Amino acid sequence: MSNIVIGISSGIAAFKSLDLIKLLKKDGHSLYVMMTKKAMHIVSPGKIEEITGYPVFIDLFEDNFSYEKILKEKKIDHIEIAKKADIFVIAPATANTIARCACGIADDFITTSILATISPVLICPSMNDKMWHHPATQHNLKTLESYGYEIMTPASGSLACGTDGIGRLPDVKVIKKYIESILSRKKLFEGKKVVVTGGGTIEPIDDVRVITNRSSGKMGKALAEMAYRYGAEVTYLHSKTSQISCLPIKHIPFSTSDELSDLLTQSLMTADIVFHTAAVSDFTVKKHNGKISSEKDHDLHLESTHKIINTIKKINPKILLIGFKAVSMRHSEGETTERSRLINESHKLFKDAHADYVIVNDISRKDIGFESSDNEVYIVSKDKKVKKIEKASKMKIADKIIRYIFK
Ligand SMILES: Cc1cc2nc3c(=O)[nH]c(=O)nc-3n(C[C@H](O)[C@H](O)[C@H](O)COP(=O)(O)O)c2cc1C
CATH class of the missing domain: 3.40.50.1950 (Flavin prenyltransferase-like)
Incomplete structure (x- = not known):
């Protein structure tokens, strides 16, 4: 009681x-x-x-x-x-x-x-x-x-x-x-270790400028807090610019995609579940020491980074991997097209990362997703089932994702 x-x-x-x-x-x-x-x-x-x-x-x-x-x-x-x-x-x-x-x-x-x-x-x-x-x-x-x-x-x-x-x-x-x-x-995740990643990576150009993205880390924070509410021991790997939680969750900040990669290697071995919501930069640049002069034009050479999500199951093959994918759904036409599009977009994460579930966010809408406190997502499972979670606060979305996958 x-x-x-x-x-x-x-x-x-x-x-x-x-x-x-x-x-x-x-x-x-x-x-x-x-x-x-x-x-x-x-x-x-x-x-x-x-x-x-x-x-x-x-x-x-x-x-x-x-x-x-x-x-x-x-x-x-x-x-x-x-x-x-x-x-x-x-x-x-x-x-x-x-x-x-x-x-x-x-x-x-x-x-x-x-x-x-x-x-x-x-x-x-x-x-x-x-x-x-x-x-x-x-x-x-x-x-x-x-x-x-x-x-x-x-x-x-x-x-x-x-x-x-x-x-x-x-x-x-x-x-x-x-x-x-x-x-x-409380009981659902009792005895389980959950790792959540959240926020956008920050790749330095020089000592002042960076390449980053619009991820606020709010979805990651909501999932970390909800996993704690469900009784898990939670490690939250969050970008330095993300909001942190006041709940007793282990917080570890990262800046670059390399730092996040190292932290995941350390945290995933003993974990049961990972929610990988972090928006990892697809590119990095060779960092210039000091501050690049603004007196003239410069070319930036973008080097592609390795796909962190593809390494997760290599580190811990038993882990349950829930990946997140940002997709512009604007050009979707009708129910069937939308469903097959979601399945196609998730295919790579199932094939290359062996994800167990892919959560698709629609980035074409201004009222949800990046920076917003609300979201609307689709949960795609390996067997091609698609579940839409209607627009709600990120906390409610986190709750519904956990309930759908684990209950
Ligand atoms: C008869 C009566 C009924 C009220 N009913 C409500 C109500 O249902 N909801 C509400 O927000 N305020 C209601 N109020 C106003 C609150 O009582 C008032 O804003 C009060 O300052 C709230 O204080 P509290 O939040 O410390 O209880 C009512 C006031 C009166 C006199």
Whole structure:
């Protein structure tokens, strides 16, 4: 059974959290509840305490606060809760609490402890439809997604304010199912070692200029974090310019394709699975020491690099290799053509790299892929099955890739 931490903010749907808590408690989970001060207008902490058997956390500082006690016991409630949680759920999440979490504001129990947790976080927004559609709310939710938090889209229907629209807290049974699916992840990769590569390589031209590419490393980071969520021991080989994760993942930076190649040789021997999302430069140049003068024109001689992906199975033939391929799908015509095109484009990776799966990204679209937080991909398997994963945040795409391949 799990330790479930529930945060309740002052949306009108706060009264429904009692049912959520009852449902989860019935399954034998331990429930730890935090509330904003304003949520006390809607739901009584006493009623929650009767169900959970634990005090509800509202204030960061108790009435009889003593720093001597803290220093002696080395325990602070909001940090203990953050450590204890197998999952953190905010239901309902008001526009205000969402905004505070997105900004890293830590001015109450919920927003402070959420900063201190590395557990999965599920946000269940609920509000008036205009508040939901407001660009500030949408921007804040995107920010939370970029932190790896999962957002449950509210239901549509009649709202407490008398209008019809999106903004209702989803049925508590649906929320419970989502919580269970997050909790069940842990077991899938238990005991497995996963290597993820991400970001673009950087080949120096001289001491100042470089050849690189548009890969942001966001897809690699999402896969590394999701593999960790599924219980794997993760090594993330990331380009120096990529964002790193705050999860306990082994991070190793690389710059050039040669550096990445060396790191892979060291990491792959004992690994079970590799997600090779890094955009490796196809070319390098002979580096000029110092800074090339800008006074005149220069020719660059591009030397092709060796295909790192083709060496992976030579280093560890037993590893499960998931390769990534950037393809411009713009000229696709109809379903059949699209499918055969995807299979043709992936063929080389199956033949030369012995990849087990190829994930194809469409680089012709501006709203997904490079630099974007969203993606839409096709999973092509060796037996020529093609699965399309519709546009979603890279975290959701990572989750769906893992579920499709490993479940
Ligand atoms: C009757 C009433 C209902 C409210 N319902 C919601 C709601 O469903 N969602 C929301 O985001 N804010 C709602 N609000 C506004 C929040 O309570 C308000 O923004 C508050 O500052 C949020 O504080 P908290 O996030 O600390 O709980 C409601 C306010 C009132 C008076």
